[in-house]
Amino acid sequence: MYEIRPESLKSFIEDTNIKLPRFQRKQTWDDKKNFQLCISLFKEYPLGVSILNVEDHSGMKTRWLLDGRQRRNALTKFFQDPENIYVWAKKFIGIKANDQLLDIDDKFWKSINEYLEEDELEEDDGLNEEPQSEDDKEKLSLFKEPEIENYDSSKTGLDLLLHIIKLTHTKAIKHSGFTRPFDFTKHIEKLPYQIIDNGKKVLNSQKLKSFINEYKSYCSNDSLDYKSLASFEDFMEYRFSYDEKTKKNINKQIEQSWEHILERIDILDKITNIYLNSKIGLIEVKNLKSVDSQKIFNIINSEGTKLSAVEILSAKPSWNVKITNPTPPQIESVKNLYNTINVVNSDIVKWDLPATLISRMDSTDFLFKNFSPNSKTDFSKRITLGFKILAGKYQKGVNKDDIDKLGRNKKIQWESEFEQFISDLNTVSKLLLSSDYFKYLKSWKFSIINTLSDAIAINFVLITYEDWVRKGKPIGYDNRVKQLQKNAFSILDQSIYEYVTKGWRGSSDSKISKNISELTYKPDILPPVSKEKWRLLIDEILNSNSIDGNKINQGLMQPILYHFYAISKIQGPDTNYDIEVDHIIPQSIFKSSTLIDKDILVHNIFNLGLLPKDENIGKGNKKLIEITNQWLIDQIEKYESINLLDFRKYSNLNNILDLKELRGDIILNAFDQKRDNILNN
Incomplete structure (x- = not known):
């Protein structure tokens, strides 16, 4: 027999009659998991269910906690x-x-x-x-x-x-x-x-x-x-x-x-x-034998499955409408989707199409990221991105309500329109990546999601697609294709500028929706961020180690760094190499120095460069003068514009102002003349 009842959290954590069984699995909840529980607590979400075995010995009740120990521990702490x-x-x-x-x-x-x-x-x-x-x-x-x-x-x-x-x-x-x-x-x-x-x-x-x-x-x-x-x-x-x-x-x-x-x-x-005021669900079972307690514990902790947001969405009737005549690519991609989660599917339903949208797109490593096939996080992210992009197309918004409305949108011809949309997205991708700027950017294994954010990646895909549609879906050598490529540059250029100046602060979903709606009223050639704004930004970074008065960090410098290399038409290395963001004067030298703001200065863009990294060869935290491998020396001269004769000079922190002058002038010139060349071509 068992009883299900609610109990206040305060009573649950303060009940001294609750004991722990002898068999306990290893504590697996970390700080992140504990914080997630606190989010649920403050959001007034359900806090799960705990199971107790109640034993009564001559009127003395002891409650053995079979499941919920880590939850109770976090709540108590x-x-x-x-x-x-x-x-x-x-x-x-x-x-x-x-x-x-x-x-x-x-x-x-x-x-x-x-x-x-x-x-x-x-x-x-x-x-x-x-x-x-x-x-x-x-x-x-x-x-x-x-x-x-x-x-x-x-x-x-x-x-x-x-x-x-x-x-x-x-x-x-x-x-x-x-x-x-x-x-x-x-x-x-x-x-x-x-x-x-x-x-x-x-x-x-x-x-x-x-x-x-x-x-x-x-x-x-x-x-x-x-x-x-x-x-x-x-x-x-x-x-x-x-x-x-x-x-x-x-x-x-x-x-x-x-x-x-x-x-x-x-x-x-x-x-x-x-x-x-918060309640937790308790399932109380009576006088279980030890073997039953062990079995219940094992069932709960090894055979249960977490219910994800995607699974909840897939359970809605509006998303379970059968696709009558799925195409071979749809059948293949959906089969791969369910193989990943070890689930056998028979039919293809509406939910499956946005869930597989990203896997059907080309150049996802550039537009989004290189998704790991074994990562549950990447699996969920890939599905979520697909739903948001499809909602952006049809609902002109990407929040939860837009996705819910997408499922109920009866105007969409799912049998045919989805395939056309996939084809269109891949066409736009090819057109963009045929331009010099995006070729150079891709050669450095640039990823919009990894370097900027999910929201900016979604915004870029949707706005470039909508821009292509409003231009009449041009292809080939049409002048409108050049306009599309120039606009795509301006969109990413502006996204990088707004990202580092915190222009994406607040609700990114509403910003994406606003950008979609405003595109209709904008000229064929989108107005770019002004040269003066970029110059002021780079000047402040170089001379004050700040952006709008806030201290810089490496995470904010990296998007500008990749942008600088692509603007400068610096071709990245062979695709077999990894890319590392290098500190020209290594971080270890800064740590032992007495420089003011050394922890910030070390990440200034003039001290950063992109370098290829072989499996057994990388600069890492070495001084330039300590580099002996000729291949790596060649890469530093090529990609960081530092002559071998100056390696000793720029291994000494006393010469940091000279490095700032050398690299700063190169960077400023790129965001002045070379950026203008792209915009005015």
Whole structure:
């Protein structure tokens, strides 16, 4: 017999009668998985089901947790210590110690949108997060309260989650943003929430929460308002029994920090309310034998299948309309799709067509990326891209509602129109890749998704396709083909500019929809980003290590770098070689230097180059003077415009200004004259 019932999260994590069986599989949930659960918690999504075996021995009930241990563990950790959400977010979002609050905003909403809309969760390239050194932590411990927006006590959902993350940023040696307002160590020698960590005194957020609960109990017992500044002052004096001089200093500090103190208390209240109001499903089975418990555990953890967003969509009736006369290419691509997931299919339905759209396209490694056949993330991404592109064509939008409407669109002749669309997309791709700029770009194994974003790739495909359609679908040597190629250059050129200047911040789906609708009213030759804007941008990067006042990083430099090589008509290496983004003066030299902003300067575009990388030969972190392989020396001279005679010179950080002058002039000239040559040809 079994019973299914809901239980509040607070009861679930605090129930001391819940025990763990002897057989436990390895803890597999990492920081990213824990954060995903928190997203569900703040979005008020279902939090899954846990299974317990209830044993009754003479009226003493013990509940053995058969499934849900990792879920319960993550929920407990967050409830006991809210700072854990920041630790998990660092991995999921890719927060760095020197990130500004606007950077965190961008990274948060981008990661959330990818997670909620595309279900691409499992692949971790490790590029987003950098370890935080002890020196960084020491510097951060001197920071004042960060300038974040005034606290809005009405914040809920993901806005509240983001606020908690920004509040905690950054986590230094002595304290975090969360514990900082409670730092009374100048006046009180031993705080109850102070611990010794690696030989240093730090403020512990979990113990701070217990201290705040103690304060609230004090107020409750004495019928005081715990949101009153005077109540907190009374409690501090009661708790620490300090003298009048200390009292004066403490009260002054409390008054200065009270808004922040009260904010932390209110957030803890909100978290408690979330745990009280959120439910988790419990399946309770009675007095199972050990063999039954083991079997249930194994069934749950090895034979279950995660329900993805794509699978949910495929279950909708509107997407399960049978394709009566599928073409041979459709049959083959759908067969490959289902072979990938080890599912036998008999008929081809409407859902299968957008699901296989990307696999039917040519040059997907350039337009999108080189999809791995063994990656579940790539599998889901490929399907999602197909649905968005098809929705962009027919619904002129790419969000969830547009995709849902696409399935219900009865005007589409799926039997014939889909094949025509695939043919048209491949025609446009061939026309674009026949132009010099895109040939050079492709020779460097450039990928729009890997270098920019999924949204920009979708936007590029849709806008170039729509531009080709409005020009009458020209082919061959038609002058309109040249216009199409020039427009495609301008579209990617503008996308790169907007990407690095954060013009794609916010809802990318709405931006794509806007771009589609506005194309109708634009001239045959699309207006490009002005030469002056590019010059100002490159000048700021070279001379200030910033873009619009924000510090640069390698991720922002790479799109400009690839663009520079293609504009300059520098042919990439043989396709057998990998490509590496090279630091001409290697990062190791910067790390040991005393240069101001060395961690940013190292990634300036004048210090970056693209190099081919053989299986056993690559520059890596070597100085130029340390290179002895003649093939690699030839590649550096060819692709980084540095003569062998200058290798010693540019192995010395003292000559960085000379390198800036040499490479900076080349880059500026490319974005001036050579870019003009493409636009005016």
